[in-house]
Amino acid sequence: MTTTLDRRSFLAAGLGLGASLALPRRALAADSLVVATFPGTWNEAHSKILAPYFRKRTGASVTQTIQLAHDQIAKLAAAGGKPPFDVAILDDPQVLDAIKQGLIVEYPTAKSPSFKELLPEYQDRWGPKISMQVIGIGYNPKRVKNPPTSWDALFDPKYKGRVGLTALNSQLGIAFLAELNRIKGGSLADFEPAFKALRAVLPNVGAIGANLGAYATLWQQEQIDIAPYNFNFVQTLKGRGVPVELAIPDTGAVGWRTSLHLVKDAVAPDLAVQYIDSHLVAEVQAQMQQAPYNVIPTNGKVALTGEITRSLGRTHAELAKIRTIDWEKLNPQRSALIERFNREIRV
Amino acid sequence: MAARAAAGGREWRLALPLAAFFLAFFVAPLGVLVAWSFYDSAELRALTLAQYARFLGDRFTLGILWDTLTLGAKATLVCLVFGYPLAWLALRLPPRWQAALVFLVILPILTSVVVRTFAWIVMLGSQGVINQALAAIGLVDRPLRLLYTEVGVVMVLAQVQMPLMVLPIMATLARVDPNLSDASSSLGAGAWRTFWKVTVPLSLPGVVAGCILVYAACVTAFVTQTLIGGARLIYMPLYIYQQATGANNWPFAAAMSVVFMIAVLAVVYLLNLVGRAARGAYA
Numbered sequence: 001m002t003t004t005l006d007r008r009s010f011l012a013a014g015l016g017l018g019a020s021l022a023l024p025r026r027a028l029a030a031d032s033l034v035v036a037t038f039p040g041t042w043n044e045a046h047s048k049i050l051a052p053y054f055r056k057r058t059g060a061s062v063t064q065t066i067q068l069a070h071d072q073i074a075k076l077a078a079a080g081g082k083p084p085f086d087v088a089i090l091d092d093p094q095v096l097d098a099i100k101q102g103l104i105v106e107y108p109t110a111k112s113p114s115f116k117e118l119l120p121e122y123q124d125r126w127g128p129k130i131s132m133q134v135i136g137i138g139y140n141p142k143r144v145k146n147p148p149t150s151w152d153a154l155f156d157p158k159y160k161g162r163v164g165l166t167a168l169n170s171q172l173g174i175a176f177l178a179e180l181n182r183i184k185g186g187s188l189a190d191f192e193p194a195f196k197a198l199r200a201v202l203p204n205v206g207a208i209g210a211n212l213g214a215y216a217t218l219w220q221q222e223q224i225d226i227a228p229y230n231f232n233f234v235q236t237l238k239g240r241g242v243p244v245e246l247a248i249p250d251t252g253a254v255g256w257r258t259s260l261h262l263v264k265d266a267v268a269p270d271l272a273v274q275y276i277d278s279h280l281v282a283e284v285q286a287q288m289q290q291a292p293y294n295v296i297p298t299n300g301k302v303a304l305t306g307e308i309t310r311s312l313g314r315t316h317a318e319l320a321k322i323r324t325i326d327w328e329k330l331n332p333q334r335s336a337l338i339e340r341f342n343r344e345i346r347v
Numbered sequence: 348m349a350a351r352a353a354a355g356g357r358e359w360r361l362a363l364p365l366a367a368f369f370l371a372f373f374v375a376p377l378g379v380l381v382a383w384s385f386y387d388s389a390e391l392r393a394l395t396l397a398q399y400a401r402f403l404g405d406r407f408t409l410g411i412l413w414d415t416l417t418l419g420a421k422a423t424l425v426c427l428v429f430g431y432p433l434a435w436l437a438l439r440l441p442p443r444w445q446a447a448l449v450f451l452v453i454l455p456i457l458t459s460v461v462v463r464t465f466a467w468i469v470m471l472g473s474q475g476v477i478n479q480a481l482a483a484i485g486l487v488d489r490p491l492r493l494l495y496t497e498v499g500v501v502m503v504l505a506q507v508q509m510p511l512m513v514l515p516i517m518a519t520l521a522r523v524d525p526n527l528s529d530a531s532s533s534l535g536a537g538a539w540r541t542f543w544k545v546t547v548p549l550s551l552p553g554v555v556a557g558c559i560l561v562y563a564a565c566v567t568a569f570v571t572q573t574l575i576g577g578a579r580l581i582y583m584p585l586y587i588y589q590q591a592t593g594a595n596n597w598p599f600a601a602a603m604s605v606v607f608m609i610a611v612l613a614v615v616y617l618l619n620l621v622g623r624a625a626r627g628a629y630a
Contacts (some may be wrong), residue, residue: 077389088570097595151400167578169593207495208578210585217465217574221472332421335594343407347579 019151035087035270037064038258039213041236042089045293046226054278060271069094070169076103076263084264087275092131092169092256093327093334099126104261111273114299119316122298127261130279131288132296134255134312134322135175136248138229140222142144148248151183153226154201161269163204164224165345168338171256175320177337179254192335198344199229208345219244231295235307237290246311253312255322259297361407373468383601391598400600408586408603415583416610418497419566422504423512426561427554429505431514434553435511435546438520449517453510464574467503468494471575495577504565504574511564512557519553520546548625555622559615583607 033054033295037046043066043222051062067075076083076098083103090098098104107127109115112347115128122129137148143162154163166173179186181194206224209215216233218224220242234246260276262269278284294307296319304314313319387395399568402408429507431551437448455463481487493499531541569584576582583603589601 035560072597074592074595165578167589169589210573210576210578214574214577217468221468221494222474223472335596338589338593340580342581342586345579346407346410346581 031060031271033060033062033065033087033268033275034085035062035272035275036067036085038068038091039066039215040087041293041295043233044236045288046343049284049287049293050275050279053281053284054275057278058271060141060268060274062275069171073097073101073103077101083263083265083267086263086272088261088263089130089258089275090127090261091258092324093104093171093331095124095126095259095261096327096331098261099221103264105264107262107276108273111270112277112280114277117282117299117301118280119298119300119320121320122257126260127259128276128293129298130281130285131258131260131298132259132319132322133171133238134231134253134296134313135172135179135228136231136246136253138219138227138234138244138246140219140225140243141245142243143222143225147245148226148249149247150227150249151180151251154204154228155197157204159226160204161206162225163200163201164207164209164215164218164227165205166209166212166228168334168341170212170215172212172215172228172230172233172339174330174342175254175256175325177325177341179251179323180331187324188333191333191340195340195344198341202345205345231296231308231311235294236292240241248311253322254325256324256327258265313327349442373591379414380601383598384605385602386598389595389597398599399606400572402602402606411581411583411586412607412610415607416568416614418500418504418582419499419562419611419614420570421497421509423558423562425501425505426509426512427558430509431516433509434513434520437517438582439528449514452513455507456510460568460570463507464503464571467499467506467575469504471499494575495579496582497576500572500576500580503571506569507568507571508561508564511560513558515560516550516553519550519556523549551622551625555625557617559618562614562618563611566607567585 024187043064046064047122051064054060054062065085072085072088072090076088088098088104095104103131105125106125107115109123109125112128115123118128137151138154139148141147153159162286165176168174168177177191177194177198178188180197181191185198186192186193207218209218211232215227216229216237219229219237220240220277222243229244231246234244237244260279262272262276266272280299282299282301285295285297285299287310289297289302289306291305291306296308296312299305300316302314304319312322383391384398385394385396387393387397394486433448433452437445437452440448468475471493472478472493473494475493477493478490481491493502525543527540527549531545532538536544566582567584569588572580572582573585576585578585587600587603587607590596590603
């Protein structure tokens, strides 16, 4: 053996290497930003449109980590003052959770020149709304010849074994249950009608996706023909050649808003605000509105075009009529609803 | 014992880096997990046994635990039934074929679990390869339901975890002295009798090791269970995940993790006992 590495220096080198791996990388680079993004369409739009724009605008680099809203909340809560990312992307219900748990701070609108270009309903002091997500009835046009016009289609015996659902840990699942409940005469204080309807639809249900990734696979594999689905997911799958269309039922579309937030104790708060503001710029939103992303814009200067105008509404005023859900009332029940849903669907 | 004493008293320090690593990244977090399980809510206000009471007093959650433990047992059994002959056969092949077979066996663990699982979704689906093949040869007139059934989950787990069963069995079978089989047959035992009375007992340590590895991997296989099983077959890993993130109920998720861990350890301990008893009986 000619090596001069003795035991002591080997150990020291090992410990040094270990420590450098354990140290958060972001502590070393001041001109880089870590942000959260959602999987699927969002991640693609953010990495192809938003990240390059942000880099050009600030010269800083950005790392986008893909996490669902509730995972972000869990991680921020667990981090205890050392957030793993500076910008959170949340849906309406998780925004309330994040405020309650003190995980996000009020958005410094004065530092964000594009904020005032947003339509008033999207200007939220806790963080600007960057889009709206809308659910309707997804269907496979090869097998469902007439576009469904009502949620009652899910109960039609001719779709026995061909109806899909998704678990309540996704926003899609819980929004669908709330809408089903409303149509069947329930209220946010009484979900009994929804569960009665769920029991009625179960004989038709061929599969329940445990998460949205598994749910997309159900469509790709043509394992289901008709199911509640999200406007943007339908567009993404359609773009990949999957036979799926979205129908808006006669009871109207239901949606929720998606927003970006400055995380409390952010490492690079100024860059974070620049990043969020980049998402509000008309040019960026106009690009994200194009296929295959079809992200609904919230900047009033962006005229609606494409699939959004065909499926959802021709003007911002029409989109503003899309029904939303009172998450303030629904949130406290969410865990009980998930629990109940699990028990009702378990085979 | 004598060997250890003869090796001197200082070599144990070589294990210190690993021990420190385990202490910092496994034992400490585990301690945190156990501590969490005794709190009343995610705000960590009061100490209580309520989470355990809730888990143990609910038929639904106990049902999930039972399903998870039996799922592991079924997948392990399938692995054993298919894996043992495979290991036995592999040792009797010429070296080149043996290498090819071993490569085929470990192939599944060379790809990502997510990729493997999605491949299985494509195969098991109602438009999938298996159903198309069955329909083509006229065995079924409507697609079999394989995806989102327990049968499907067991099939996939068995394929994915097969190497963990085959490799330990091969290792022990290879060490069995071939003279013992010859002795057995020269004393008048037939091939079957030799196999059951000589080969199987001698390979039991490998079988037990394989079963423990496969069992532990199957009951905790979150990705496979969730993607192949869907939301209607709820197993412990998915349920713990839902409680931790979806419902934000960390103490309950922690208590479930602790109960689950103890249950799996108990099964592993039982397997060990079986192995030891069997060895004792044949020794």
